[in-house]
Amino acid sequence: MSTPRLARATLVAFDLTGGPTRESMGRMLQVVSDDTTRLMAGEPTLTDTAAYTVDPAIPVVISWGLGHGFLTKLGLAAQAPPGFGPVPLAGDQAFCDGDILLHVESQSALLVSHAVRQITRTMEPFGAVRWTQHGFVDSAPDSLRTGRNLFGQIDGTANPRTPEDFDDQVWMSDGPRWSRGGTQIVVRRIEMNLPTWDSISEAEKEKSIGRRLSDGAPLTGRVESDPMDLDAKDAAGRLMIPLNAHARRATSQGTVQKFLRRPFNYDDVAPGGLSSHGMMFLAYTTNIAERFSPVLARLTAVDALNKWTTPVGSATFVIPPAWPAGSFLAQELIEG
Ligand code: HEM
Numbered sequence: 001m002s003t004p005r006l007a008r009a010t011l012v013a014f015d016l017t018g019g020p021t022r023e024s025m026g027r028m029l030q031v032v033s034d035d036t037t038r039l040m041a042g043e044p045t046l047t048d049t050a051a052y053t054v055d056p057a058i059p060v061v062i063s064w065g066l067g068h069g070f071l072t073k074l075g076l077a078a079q080a081p082p083g084f085g086p087v088p089l090a091g092d093q094a095f096c097d098g099d100i101l102l103h104v105e106s107q108s109a110l111l112v113s114h115a116v117r118q119i120t121r122t123m124e125p126f127g128a129v130r131w132t133q134h135g136f137v138d139s140a141p142d143s144l145r146t147g148r149n150l151f152g153q154i155d156g157t158a159n160p161r162t163p164e165d166f167d168d169q170v171w172m173s174d175g176p177r178w179s180r181g182g183t184q185i186v187v188r189r190i191e192m193n194l195p196t197w198d199s200i201s202e203a204e205k206e207k208s209i210g211r212r213l214s215d216g217a218p219l220t221g222r223v224e225s226d227p228m229d230l231d232a233k234d235a236a237g238r239l240m241i242p243l244n245a246h247a248r249r250a251t252s253q254g255t256v257q258k259f260l261r262r263p264f265n266y267d268d269v270a271p272g273g274l275s276s277h278g279m280m281f282l283a284y285t286t287n288i289a290e291r292f293s294p295v296l297a298r299l300t301a302v303d304a305l306n307k308w309t310t311p312v313g314s315a316t317f318v319i320p321p322a323w324p325a326g327s328f329l330a331q332e333l334i335e336g
Helices: 020-038 068-073 111-124 161-169 194-198 204-207 246-250 290-302 329-333
Strands: 007-015 061-066 100-107 127-136 183-192 263-267 275-285 309-319
Touching: 007 068, 007 111, 020 111, 061 068, 061 111, 061 194, 100 111, 100 275, 100 309, 111 127, 183 290, 204 246, 246 290, 275 290, 275 309
Parallel strands: none
Antiparallel strands: 007 100, 007 127, 061 100, 061 309, 127 263, 183 275, 183 309, 263 275
């Protein structure tokens, strides 16, 4: 997560099948941990069906999340870290929830596909795929510039940057031992209506966020890193960053409501050959209930962007910390 953005990403959510037990989950977590370690080192998995595809010169980053369903199916709900729980969404549930989340990123679409396929084969005896989402980001691995999303906006400016920010906002330091050093992720699939967005003026687009399209600077500032001046008015006495502007509504009230946003874009073929555009909005936080949910509630109530965006999926997971050699993902949870 504090690793650089990689251009291609796939998320796969699995549902556990066949009456999972701690014993069977221990076996599953051991084999997927082994697959993960090998693929991230540029090596094939033990049962790889396309072993020559791997390439140690091209990084593959793989992370895992455990959902509310994983904990409850194993009778481990009391082991959930503070503030962790579902962020429900009404309507179609096709992109909601899941017991386990697999997240693969690479600069190479081939290597993402390969890793997902091999791990999905390993998962077959334990779980069924619930939903999958492929996507991409605007990323140059050696660049520090903030990427753009499908609306053409610079997206990610107000993110944590320093190790201290990450320790405060992202990495859990309290709660059950198995989860300490990990994080909580909220995944929201958000459709973006590009035809209607494309039909409005640049000024209207900028007002809906409160930042300039050209360089991401606040409408009250000069450069991207300038803080927003939420009181500044124009010559006619109107607030320069409108009351319903997304960045104004989203910005932290106090010091707690901060988290890391690392969304990726999707551009899928929909029925009839049309494209379905949107964002897999990924938020990483120490505590969903305290830090993320109040911001989501504010934006759901009032946000100029709501005119062009529709949430169509929602899922949450605990991402345990990296496991040391000789151990496996969430071993302390399973054996604790
Ligand atoms: C398709 C949906 C969305 C789009 C296109 C979008 C776009 C943006 C853009 C362009 C910015 C300003 C630059 C930046 O600081 O990154 C921003 C800021 C922000 N967004 Fe979103 N966003 C979306 C959904 C959400 C959601 C669902 C949340 C949380 C529930 C959220 C939370 C935030 C926060 C916390 C900020 C920083 C505010 C600040 O302190 O300045 N966004 N977003």
